[in-house]
Amino acid sequence: SQQGEEDPQALSIQEGENATMNCSYKTSINNLQWYRQNSGRGLVHLILIRSNEREKHSGRLRVTLDTSKKSSSLLITASRAADTASYFCATDATGQGAQKLVFGQGTRLTINP
Amino acid sequence: EAQVTQNPRYLITVTGKKLTVTCSQNMNHEYMSWYRQDPGLGLRQIYYSMNVEVTDKGDVPEGYKVSRKEKRNFPLILESPSPNQTSLYFCASSLRGLGNSPLHFGNGTRLTVT
Numbered sequence: 001s002q003q004g005e006e007d008p009q010a011l012s013i014q015e016g017e018n019a020t021m022n023c024s025y026k027t028s029i030n031n032l033q034w035y036r037q038n039s040g041r042g043l044v045h046l047i048l049i050r051s052n053e054r055e056k057h058s059g060r061l062r063v064t065l066d067t068s069k070k071s072s073s074l075l076i077t078a079s080r081a082a083d084t085a086s087y088f089c090a091t092d093a094t095g096q097g098a099q100k101l102v103f104g105q106g107t108r109l110t111i112n113p
Numbered sequence: 114e115a116q117v118t119q120n121p122r123y124l125i126t127v128t129g130k131k132l133t134v135t136c137s138q139n140m141n142h143e144y145m146s147w148y149r150q151d152p153g154l155g156l157r158q159i160y161y162s163m164n165v166e167v168t169d170k171g172d173v174p175e176g177y178k179v180s181r182k183e184k185r186n187f188p189l190i191l192e193s194p195s196p197n198q199t200s201l202y203f204c205a206s207s208l209r210g211l212g213n214s215p216l217h218f219g220n221g222t223r224l225t226v227t
Contacts, residue, residue, distance in 0.1 A: 031213055042117075042203055042218035043156075050213065088156070092211050100146070100171060101216060103156040 005104050006089055012110040019076040021107040023089030024069075030092040032065055033101065034074050037086045046074075046087075079111045115140045119204050119219035126194055127227055134189045134222045136204030144207045145187040146171070146216070147179065149200040156203070162187055163210060194226045 007022045023032070031050045035043040049056045049065045049072070056063045062075040076083055086108050090101040117138045126132055138145065146161035148171075158171030162181040176198055178190040187206075191198060202222045207214040 030211075033215060035216075040201070040221065040223070042220045043205075043216070045215035045217070048213060048215055090216075100158045100161060101211060102158075103148075105153075105155045 006087070006107040008107060009105065010108040010110070012112060013079060015079055015081055015111050015113050017079055019079050019083070019109055019111075021074045021087050021089075021109070023072045023074070023104055025072075025089075025091045025102075026070065027091075029067075032063075032072050033090045033092070034061075034063060034072075035088045035090060035103075037088065037106070039085075043088065076109075079109075081111050081113050083109060084111045085109060115217070117204055117206055117217050117219040119202075119222050121222060122220065123223050125225045125227065128195055129193050132191050132194060132224075134191075134202060134204075134224070136187045136189065136219060137185050138187075138204075138206040138217070139185065140206065140208070140217065141184065142206035142217070143184070143209050144211065144214070145181065146205050147177070147187070147189050148203045148205065149173065150203060150221075151200050159189070159202075194224075196226050198224065199226050200224060 005024050033048045034046040037043045047058045047063050049063050060077045065072045086106040088103050088106045090103045120135045143164045147159040148156045150156045157173045159177050160179040162168045168179050204219040205216040207216050
């Protein structure tokens with residue numbers, strides 16, 4: 001079963017605007033990760049936030065984690081056309097019977113020039 | 114260049130004809146995994162391996178086999194492919210289990226079974 005669920009499923013914004021994507025999950029986690037996928041290509045790791053962290057930054061990316069609400073958000077600031085991609089959250093289910101990352105369905109982000 | 118290499122990139126085959134998708138990583142990673150990606154179903158784990166000669170089932174292992182004879186290679190074998198195995202497949206690796214190590218993905222293999 002899917003652990004992480006992203007919201008919205010699709011997001012279309014103008015270049016230069018900020019994009020916010022949300023992820024909810026169901027069970028306790030060790031960490032939560034965000035990945036980007038350009039159409040038909042492999043996923044690329046963006047950022048990892050541990051369960052004891054609340055916020056993390058990497059360049060134009062800002063990730064927050066609220067373990068009490070079992071949710072995370074990814075903020076991309078000053079968006080660019082090259083940010084057009086699908087974004088996935090993935091939760092580390094290690095210790096719950098298997099070594100695996102469980103991926104959500106993704107948010108399709110389109111940046112309009 | 115550090116990478117995960119999958120081959121082939123595209124594969125069209127017929128039902129029942131055995132095939133192997135190769136995966137190799139040059140990062141000395143201990144953990145390797147196979148996922149399939151389907152519209153509406155997201156990424157689902159097929160098999161994973163914690164190290165040489167150690168493999169375990171993921172969420173959708175039926176119809177697939179894997180082996181880990183060497184650290185760098187983790188081939189995915191479909192003994193008798195069926196149309197419901199038409200999908201986009203990804204191999205991924207990480208340094209040491211999933212702990213706090215991100216996954217590095219290959220570029221994918223698009224398989225069509227007719």
